[in-house]
Amino acid sequence: MADLERLGEWITGNPVIIIVAAVLLTLVSLHYAQQIESQGMTTEAFVSKDSALYQLYDHLYLENFGSDGNMILIEGDDVAGAEVLSSILRLSDHMHQVEHVLGVQSAADWIADEEYKRTGIRQIPSQERIDEILANAGTSIAHLMPDRGHTRIIIGMPTTSTLTEEQRNRLLLETENAVDYAEFPPGYGVTITGDPSFQAAIVQMMNSTNGQILALCGLLMIVALLLFFRHVRWSLLPLPVVLLGIVWTLGAMGLLHIRMGMTTFAAFPIMIGIGIDYAIQFHNRIDEELSKGKSVLQASTRTVKYVAIPVLVALTVTEAGFFSLLSSSVPSTQDFGKMCMIGLVMCYLSALFVNLTILYQSEKRLPRKKMAAAHSENGSPIGAFIESTATFCIERWKAVLALALLLALAGNYADILVPIETNSQNYIPADLPPLIDLKHMKDVYGGTDSIKFLIQADDVTDPENLKWMDEFGSYLMRSREDRTERATSIATYIKSANGGELPGDTTRAREIIASLPSSVSSAYLNGHNLAIIDVNIGNAQLNLGTEGMERLVRSYEDDLAWHTPPPGVSVRITGQPVLMTTVMDALTEGRVEMSLLGLFLIFVLLLLIYRDLIRALLPVLPMLVVIGWMGLVMYYGGLKYTPLTATLGALVLGVGSEYAILMMERFYEELENVGNPIDALKITANRIGSALVASGMAVIFGFGALIASPFNIISNFGVVTVMSVVLALVTTFTVFVVLAIRMEVQREVLENAKLEMKRAIALINNQRWRRINGN
Structure with a gap:
């Protein structure tokens, strides 16, 4: 504790060093943040490149045959007319010259090649000759021209993983220019579609909406802090503090070449939600110490002494929860875990050093009036409500535990029945124009899903x-x-x-x-x-x-x-449907293992930290309850598992463990002061309850912004996260307080029993000694 007090004194005594370091780190982060690349719904986001399945798909199929086929759909009265085919050939010849185009297929190319074989001139012939060539072609070009009202041009492009975002966008822009250059006759519809255009539209929409969602997230968090954290001075300070940590995280993201996709974007509100609690805990404790009449220096050093380690323990345990995501075979899930782990460390550093420096300097320069320093023993109204809730649950502990267990068991069963969203196109807005165009093309030509049989001989x-x-x-x-x-x-x-x-x-x-x-x-x-x-x-x-x-x-x-x-002859099966089936298996089977791994890691960490079985179990048991309850929410809420909601277990572990550990640390601090478990828990609920509610409501309000996302995968994740935080708070103030009291009661019973046993043994030994001496 003396070392922590010295750390507090160093922080208060070196504001210039801390601010300069923060500014330099921010500038470096802004530089690297500009190097972040966007990632759409690509195969690489869902399938590990190290897997044997992907190696077969990538090295044998993609490297030798793989290409993304961008399509240009032409519709009209007669797409086999000479004028239309001439436009198609002009477009095709132009695209053949464009960098990165692997090949072009069209009915016009087929007809021109047939004419070349006959006359030595590659051109679109007369209408009579066109009809003759088409009649002789039979079904050979049915995949290009199924009828006289529809035809398409297939432009072969390298796969998304082999092109930079800039190269892909330039290629798509060149395709649009080529359509204008081709000069199709009036009355014919020309639509550019296909997976590359579709992926580009997703990335563009993500880039345009992500900023809006984060801005709404910040606005709603401001509202939450003004409503639930208004009992302290500078109640909005936690928000810029945590946003500073997010900027540092963006820098790390660019430095480590982690792409911005749907899953990594969803990690940011989580980091904001959990990270803001770190700032709130430091802020709430320094306000409490100042309200008790402590000097600014005393309040700062005591805050570091009593909050730095508990929050660090909460951070470590939360990291263990997200570390479990690294065991997933889905790359996007792994990236989600990495971003959360990096981001929470950055938020902790910002809360400890920058936050405390600002608070100390602000209180020092704008000291409180004596009347404002008066502190009510009853705490805030929210704290008083949490205390009464805890008292109510403690008095009815059997009913509380029985209900919690019953709902958890029912939730674990319901979780098995929750479906998995297998179609990645359902993750995005149904009214997205490129999606509508892609579906229309599939209506004309049929679906494009395909399985590949790779033949080697x-x-x-x-x-x-x-x-x-x-x-x-x-x-x-x-x-x-x-x-x-x-x-x-x-x-x-x-x-x-x-x-x-x-x-x-x-x-x-x-x-x-x-x-x-x-x-x-x-x-x-x-x-x-x-x-x-x-x-x-x-x-x-x-x-x-x-x-x-x-x-x-x-x-x-x-x-x-x-x-x-x-x-x-060797024949093996591959293709994107085979890969995605494996991904969905990983989401189905892996999420349970990830949750169990996270719980085990958290338990082991707590056991190593505290060397106390009760303290190791106290935060873990409520999380088991929340995970069970979330099964009911998913099932009856009509939600589906996706690569994002599959991280639900880690999310619950991250959020739930933080609240439980902070409650537990304060509980044992107060227990040491007052000696009685019930009194200690009441004080804990009153003093820290308001801070946890403020933090939880900031998360809930912030994640409410995700629900407004046009991407269904992110919107559903917002719903799941909000419910996870709500249930984590509920279990912290109900199930946790009951378990804390009952375990401490049992500890006292066991210690008394041990003491009585020792006394009995001592008495027996004493009598035996007397008999021996008497003889």
Whole structure:
């Protein structure tokens, strides 16, 4: 404690050093914050790059075949007209020259290539010749022109992970310029859509709304502090103090190259909510000490002495709760945990050093009037209410514990029934124009979900291997016709170009492959030893859900086992639906393990810190109750688990443990002063209750801003967080106080029993000694 008093004296005696250090750290943070990149709903946000599944997807599929297909949808009376096709060809030829474009597919390219084979001139021919080419093409270009009213241009782009945000935006802008350059005839609708445009729109919308949400969060927190923390001077000071910690966190985010996505953005209100409690605790205690008539220096040093360690313990335990998120296999969940851990440390440093420095200097320069220093023994009205609530629960402790246990058990059962949101498109606003365009394109062409069969062999162009690919694709279409909309491979195009038959020798097969457009051959063949079968499954991810997708993937694995490839040929299944199914499994199965890991870490930490079983159990047991209660909230609130709400257990651990530990620390401080557990708890509830309520209400009001987010994933997370904080406060002032009293009563009973046992043993030994001496 003497060291803490010296720390308090150092803080009060070195304001210039602290402020200069804070300013320098802020400037450095602002510099690195500008390097933060945005991240949309990409695969990398949900699947670990270290996993074997992703390695297969990334190194074998993406590196050799992977590309993002941006689409340009053209609609009108006759998209096969010469004028429209000429515009499409102009657009396609222009995009072929654009940097980072991997290839362009369109009906106009197909027609121009066919005309080149005949005349040596690559151009759009007469209408009669166009109709002839289309008639001979059969179904070869159905994926580009399903009817005369619709056609599309597929622009191959590198995957999002291989392009910087600036490169991707420049490429999308060039696509928009190319549409203007193409000069489509009047009366034809031209829509740019596809995953790259869709992801860019999400990032743009996030960037435009995140600032608004954070501003609303700050405004609502101001209201909360004015309502629930008005019994102290400078009641709004905790907010700029915690925002300073957030600025430092942004700097760390840029320095460590952590991207800003939906999950990492949602971490900031959590850091603000928990971090503001650190500032409030220091602020509330210094105000309490000053109200008792202590000098500014005494009040500051006593605040550091009695608050710094309890808040540090709360911080350490909260870090353990969020540390459990690092065990998740979902990268976005790991980033969420990292940001919370970094941010809370920054908020603590800001609250301890900057906050106390400002309070000390302010009180020193603007001392309180003597009348203002008078302090009521009853504390604030909120403190008095918390005290009466605690007294009520202590008197009816059996009913309180029974009800808490019953609801927790019911909640744990209900949690099993909570569904998981498997479609990432439901995380965003349904009226987002790019989403509407994407859905319209899917209505015309069918769903774009696809599973890839990666084929490796010494020579995949061997006629036997081509025959197997063709037969396996046909087999899937027959056996899984309810889910398989199309199965396409290089064999499909070779067969179509050879009059409906596969060639009987490798030389002829390679001649046909050489005659195919490079955009076609490169999409299904890499060299002569790697190929894919692209199985289109429509909108299966949306229609089937997680369990249905798992069954579908297993059925394809069974089909592969039944219809085995030729000797020497290796076939493996991959694709985004396979990856996302794994993600949803991780969210379903991993969240329970993460919560249990967090609870275990917290218990072990508290046991090491206090070396007291009761003190280690006291904060943990109420959190078990809250986690159970939240199961009821999720189920009856109609909420679903997402990559954000899957962090619910860690969130409860973080918020709940902080409130419980701060209550417990003050309880034992007062118990040492008064000796009676009930009196100590009443004083604790009165003195610290108002500060915890102010902190909790600031969090609740702040997280209320998340509910206003246009992104459903963030809005639902706001609801879940608000309810978590409400229940954490309720259990702290009800279940915790009961457990604290009952455990201390049991401790006293055990200590008395031990004392009686020692007395009895001493008495027996004394009598035995007398008998021995008497003999």
